[in-house]
Amino acid sequence: MKALHIGLGLSVAGLFVLSLLVxxxxxxxxxxxxxxxRGDGQTPVELVMREIRLPRAILAVLxxxxxxxxxxxxxxxxxxxxxxxxxxxxxASAALGAVLALQTGLAALVPMALPGAALLGAAVSVLMLHLxxxxxxxxxxxxxxxxxxxxxxxxTALVLNLSPNPFAVHEILFWMLGSLADRSFVHxxxxxxxxxxxxxxxxxxxPGLDALTLGEDAxxxxxxxxxxxxxxxxxxxxxxxxxxxxxxxxxxxxGLVVPHMLRRAVGARPSALLxxxxxxxxALVLAADLAVRVILPERDLKLGVVMALLGAPxxxxxxxxxxxxx
Amino acid sequence: MSVxxxxxxxxxxxxxxxxxxxxxxGIGGAASAAPLARFAGGGALSCRRxxxxxxxxxxxxxxxxGLSMGAAGGAAAQAEPPRRxxxxxxxxxxxxxxxxxxxxxxxxxxxxxxxxxxxxxxxxQALPANHGRAExxxxxxxxxxxxxxxxxxxxVDMLERLGVPVLRMAPxxxxxxxxxxxxxxxxxxxxxxxxxxxxxxxxxxxxALSPPAGPRPTAAxxxxxxxxxxxxSLSAELLExxxxxxxxxxxxxxxxxxxxxxxxxxxxxxxxxxxxxxPGAARAEDILRHPALHHLGGQQVALEDRDWIxxxxxxxxxxxxxxxxxxxxxxxPxxxxxxxxxPxxxPHTDKEPALRRNRDEEAAx
Numbered sequence: 001m002k003a004l005h006i007g008l009g010l011s012v013a014g015l016f017v018l019s020l021l022v023x024x025x026x027x028x029x030x031x032x033x034x035x036x037x038r039g040d041g042q043t044p045v046e047l048v049m050r051e052i053r054l055p056r057a058i059l060a061v062l063x064x065x066x067x068x069x070x071x072x073x074x075x076x077x078x079x080x081x082x083x084x085x086x087x088x089x090x091x092a093s094a095a096l097g098a099v100l101a102l103q104t105g106l107a108a109l110v111p112m113a114l115p116g117a118a119l120l121g122a123a124v125s126v127l128m129l130h131l132x133x134x135x136x137x138x139x140x141x142x143x144x145x146x147x148x149x150x151x152x153x154x155x156t157a158l159v160l161n162l163s164p165n166p167f168a169v170h171e172i173l174f175w176m177l178g179s180l181a182d183r184s185f186v187h188x189x190x191x192x193x194x195x196x197x198x199x200x201x202x203x204x205x206x207p208g209l210d211a212l213t214l215g216e217d218a219x220x221x222x223x224x225x226x227x228x229x230x231x232x233x234x235x236x237x238x239x240x241x242x243x244x245x246x247x248x249x250x251x252x253x254x255g256l257v258v259p260h261m262l263r264r265a266v267g268a269r270p271s272a273l274l275x276x277x278x279x280x281x282x283a284l285v286l287a288a289d290l291a292v293r294v295i296l297p298e299r300d301l302k303l304g305v306v307m308a309l310l311g312a313p314x315x316x317x318x319x320x321x322x323x324x325x326x
Numbered sequence: 327m328s329v330x331x332x333x334x335x336x337x338x339x340x341x342x343x344x345x346x347x348x349x350x351x352g353i354g355g356a357a358s359a360a361p362l363a364r365f366a367g368g369g370a371l372s373c374r375r376x377x378x379x380x381x382x383x384x385x386x387x388x389x390x391x392g393l394s395m396g397a398a399g400g401a402a403a404q405a406e407p408p409r410r411x412x413x414x415x416x417x418x419x420x421x422x423x424x425x426x427x428x429x430x431x432x433x434x435x436x437x438x439x440x441x442x443x444x445x446x447x448x449x450x451q452a453l454p455a456n457h458g459r460a461e462x463x464x465x466x467x468x469x470x471x472x473x474x475x476x477x478x479x480x481x482v483d484m485l486e487r488l489g490v491p492v493l494r495m496a497p498x499x500x501x502x503x504x505x506x507x508x509x510x511x512x513x514x515x516x517x518x519x520x521x522x523x524x525x526x527x528x529x530x531x532x533x534a535l536s537p538p539a540g541p542r543p544t545a546a547x548x549x550x551x552x553x554x555x556x557x558x559s560l561s562a563e564l565l566e567x568x569x570x571x572x573x574x575x576x577x578x579x580x581x582x583x584x585x586x587x588x589x590x591x592x593x594x595x596x597x598x599x600x601x602x603x604x605p606g607a608a609r610a611e612d613i614l615r616h617p618a619l620h621h622l623g624g625q626q627v628a629l630e631d632r633d634w635i636x637x638x639x640x641x642x643x644x645x646x647x648x649x650x651x652x653x654x655x656x657x658x659p660x661x662x663x664x665x666x667x668x669p670x671x672x673p674h675t676d677k678e679p680a681l682r683r684n685r686d687e688e689a690a691x
Contacts, residue, residue, distance in 0.1 A: 025588040042621060044592045051618035052588055102607035165606035167550050174609055182552070182587050184617050298584060 004265050008279035012061065015286035019057040020049065022293050055185045060289045061282040062188070063180070063248045066195050066240035068281020069274060071255020073202045076209035076270030077233045080141055081260065081318055085241040086252025086307075088129055088145025090122050092152035094238075094245035095175040097121025099156050101246075103163050115194040119242035125152065126234045177304030178249030180289050187247040198239030199278070201232050206271030208232075213270060251303050253311025254281050260314060407516020408470035408491075413438075414458040414481070415474035417636035418495055420446045421511040422472055424638070425520050432466050442604065445632050445640040460484040470514065498637025501532060501563050507637055528639040535642070535649050537569025538656045543596035545648075546573035547629075548585070548619075550601060550610040556582035561599075561634050564641055568648035570597060591618050597651065598626045627651065 021029050025048050035049040074083040085091045101107040101117035125148050132144045156175050160168045208229040211219040258280040259273055266272035292301040412433045413419040419438035422431045423446045436457055437443050438450040456462045460481045473482050475496040482492050493514050498504045505525050512521020545565045547555050555561040556579040562572045573595045603611045633644035
């Protein structure tokens, strides 16, 4: 287990450095890395490294970890391998909250209103889903998620269509597929505190999730406060996914792919899966963000495209497996 | 039925637009009467083609008009000027507002009334607005519709089918084309004298720009989504006329394109002309507020879209501001030395506080 965490951590570190070295400016690696630490940050190379590439790489780590962790926690708590923020509409609802905060001008007036509104959007959708599908099977969860996702996406598109800004309409794509292009430290500072708070809540759910594998009654008899666990899940997922979506748009499938790939390696223990999925999510989003920059450097290919190419086949495979089991 | 078939045949290929009822941009002076006569005839034709009762009344109006115009345009060199002009493009709106006779222009687009997009918003607000939809335009019963060459084709085709003459004007992408468009719109509106007056004033102002000789500082313009206008754009020519070299030129952007922020920062231009952000939020415009731009050494100005979105004499307002900036740069010896050194990358440690102040004032305005 330790080895797995170390391995994942090393791959995150490696991809992070690689992410700093890829960009249209074509700065040589030694010069690029030394520009990160030396000088007063005023020369063009230092500006590119510190103000453009560094925040992008940091955001990839934060967003990936948030999504991976949230996916693992949701799958554990709902005991359903298809639960994932993107699939069940949490990301779309967070995007709606963020778009509302931006278009009403609230985000510019009140500090932290942007991640706050996204958190609220995400929390509402998790709560709705929880109430709708309590004790129900996979099918209801997915159907409910599809409905919430469609509704939130439609409202997001509506709000953007009503915006006085002529560019806002084109943002629909960003909010549905996500991108890290040209994000700055402003976005890092906006999202990081909320995301970190969400992580803390989610990481503490571990023991409760382990007990829950035995069923709700067994977990309750073991002294797990199920209401507290659900509250923690809602708040933790809402904070991490909300803040991540507020700055990077809705990036799907990370929370689905990563826990699935790592589940066997951690012995299917939900508590162990949490940290591993956070690291795995960070590595996956870093790699995907590298891929969009290497494949189509000029086009700002959306992250969601790469993730869906990886995630959708897996999703179909899981559904098939689910059906053959039942 | 025949209307539609004929229309679809006409719709093939670019040269098709030269026939029928479309007045094309750039037709010479001698030819100006002939197309008018032709579209007058088209109006009459359309009346015969429309069998449905709904359009009969309107078509009858066009018949009358067509006959009168046909009579006027027959032998005389001077065709009767249009009396009910509707414009459905922001740039032709403003051209018509500059050149049109009182009462000649009946409606302009809602865009022209927006002070962020239009330099003639006040004048435009006195007229009823349209949104470029065929139905509302048709209800004005225009005898000439001014459209851009990129105006929605479905709308323009529909208007032509209804027998409304449409003049499609290509956007001006050079300072010389600004003159041409003025003269062209003047001819179409029967206001050649007014157009000649406006062009003469424009030429005088253009000649007065006269940037200082010597090394030229580099300027770049940068807009939402990281769009930089290229060498063959009006904004590039304006920068050039104001005495700047255009960065897009060095980077090989001919028509303009998306310039990665990294490359802009690395090129570190002496002047960065930023588009002013629109109201309401858009992620596309976040890039104009990116912290990396704040740390750049060069001077920065914000220009409104309206200053150069259309090829109007008003583009010289922007050019004059830029030329003033250029002359000011000339006075700063430190900057001058830097310009003479002119490698692509140079440290910006010894920038003068005066320049910074100037930039802040610009931003505040």
